Amino acid sequence: MQNSEQARAWIEVDVQGLCTNFETVRRTVGPDVAIIAMVKADGYGLGAVRVTRALEPLSPWGYGVAAASEGVELREAGVRRPILLTSPLPPQDTERAAGAGLIASISDLASLDRWLSASRTAGALDFHVEVDTGMGRAGFDWRETSQWAPSLLSKLDGGASNARWTGIYTHMHSADAAESAPTRTQWRRFQDALSQLPVSREDLMVHVSNSATALRWPEYAADAVRPGIFLYGGRAADPEYLPPAPEPAPVASVRARVVMVRDVPPGGTVGYGATHVARGWEKWATLAIGYGDGLPRCLGNRGCALLHGRRVPLIGRISMDMAVVDITAVPDTSAGDIATLIGRDGDACITVDEVAQLAGTISYEILTGFTARLPRLEQDTNDKY
Numbered sequence: 001m002q003n004s005e006q007a008r009a010w011i012e013v014d015v016q017g018l019c020t021n022f023e024t025v026r027r028t029v030g031p032d033v034a035i036i037a038m039v040k041a042d043g044y045g046l047g048a049v050r051v052t053r054a055l056e057p058l059s060p061w062g063y064g065v066a067a068a069s070e071g072v073e074l075r076e077a078g079v080r081r082p083i084l085l086t087s088p089l090p091p092q093d094t095e096r097a098a099g100a101g102l103i104a105s106i107s108d109l110a111s112l113d114r115w116l117s118a119s120r121t122a123g124a125l126d127f128h129v130e131v132d133t134g135m136g137r138a139g140f141d142w143r144e145t146s147q148w149a150p151s152l153l154s155k156l157d158g159g160a161s162n163a164r165w166t167g168i169y170t171h172m173h174s175a176d177a178a179e180s181a182p183t184r185t186q187w188r189r190f191q192d193a194l195s196q197l198p199v200s201r202e203d204l205m206v207h208v209s210n211s212a213t214a215l216r217w218p219e220y221a222a223d224a225v226r227p228g229i230f231l232y233g234g235r236a237a238d239p240e241y242l243p244p245a246p247e248p249a250p251v252a253s254v255r256a257r258v259v260m261v262r263d264v265p266p267g268g269t270v271g272y273g274a275t276h277v278a279r280g281w282e283k284w285a286t287l288a289i290g291y292g293d294g295l296p297r298c299l300g301n302r303g304c305a306l307l308h309g310r311r312v313p314l315i316g317r318i319s320m321d322m323a324v325v326d327i328t329a330v331p332d333t334s335a336g337d338i339a340t341l342i343g344r345d346g347d348a349c350i351t352v353d354e355v356a357q358l359a360g361t362i363s364y365e366i367l368t369g370f371t372a373r374l375p376r377l378e379q380d381t382n383d384k385y
């Protein structure tokens with residue numbers, strides 16, 4: 001594996017922080033609630049295999065992925081726990097998901113037919129039913145439970161089929177918002193659907209909670225929770241809405257080498273469009289990271305980096321491969337030094353949420369946006385950082 005000596009820029013993954021965040025979720029929901037750790041999108045960009053290896057000793061119930069290929073990757077890495085697909089499968093992926101023994105999410109009767117037919121060759125297959133209570137992207141309509149639920153059950157052939165209905169869930173759309181009414185409404189709709197099921201609720205694993213719901217409404221935890229972003233060091237919601245706010249331990253640090261340092265005379269310009277002009281003599285450092293690595297381009301002239309424990313502003317537009325910081329206040333910088341775009345350096349820290357807010361997006365998009373160009377390195381606790 002590449003180490004930070006060889007990389008121009010990289011992401012350090014603090015698996016200890018990840019485990020701390022997992023334990024925070026467990027403490028909040030209690031020891032009897034199963035945890036389905038969401039590792040979709042390659043573990044929110046940090047490496048799904050690495051994440052599952054780190055969490056294994058903490059005994060999550062299973063893992064959540066979005067694509068059959070993601071589940072196959074985990075199986076090939078030796079993951080034996082249940083793996084739940086939380087997106088509907090494209091029909092073409094049914095066989096692959098079945099072959100890996102994944103748990104499908106069934107959102108309509110046609111996809112159940114495909115799962116049943118796959119189970120005739122693949123052997124026993126489990127599925128969870130998704131109920132749409134307002135997210136509007138997947139799931140059976142909560143208002144029509146009395147229609148789809150009996151049809152679904154009749155397809156299972158009185159238990160003679162190879163496919164077993166083992167869970168039911170919904171997904172909250174506004175658990176991170178100031179207003180709590182939408183979440184309460186979705187909870188009520190889900191309860192309404194559950195009450196109309198032609199099977200005993202006791203026979204199904206019932207789950208609703210993403211990170212924000214798990215931390216803010218532990219009373220909605222039911223049988224299992226599905227935390228994602230909080231495990232990876234992203235805030236589940238604004239701490240104002242989450243009293244007492246559990247802050248996630250940081251997990252991802254994004255670092256880049258300084259590749260050039262220069263004294264710039266007044267009038268010097270930097271980057272495409274020359275959007276920053278030196279007012280007086282300034283000292284600039286070029287960092288080996290750009291939007292081609294996933295550093296949001298809109299951070300140019302807005303964002304910061306850390307150098308030697310100090311904040312320095314990103315000046316000019318960010319290029320595909322490089323970004324420039326004004327280090328006039330930190331002149332003891334030289335080529336080869338390490339800049340921090342996300343994470344801690346000494347007493348200073350830039351959180352993924354801070355970057356997301358500056359970039360006008362969410363921490364999820366920042367984390368999953370870092371490209372394959374950046375090697376993901378497991379943080380060496382003996383490291384200076």
Ligand SMILES: *Cc1c(COP(=O)(O)O)cnc(C)c1O
Nearest residue numbers: 038086171210211226227228229
């Ligand atoms: C992504 C996802 C989650 C995790 O959500 P976070 O906000 O990252 O905690 C949970 N459930 C489903 C269905 C998801 O798609």
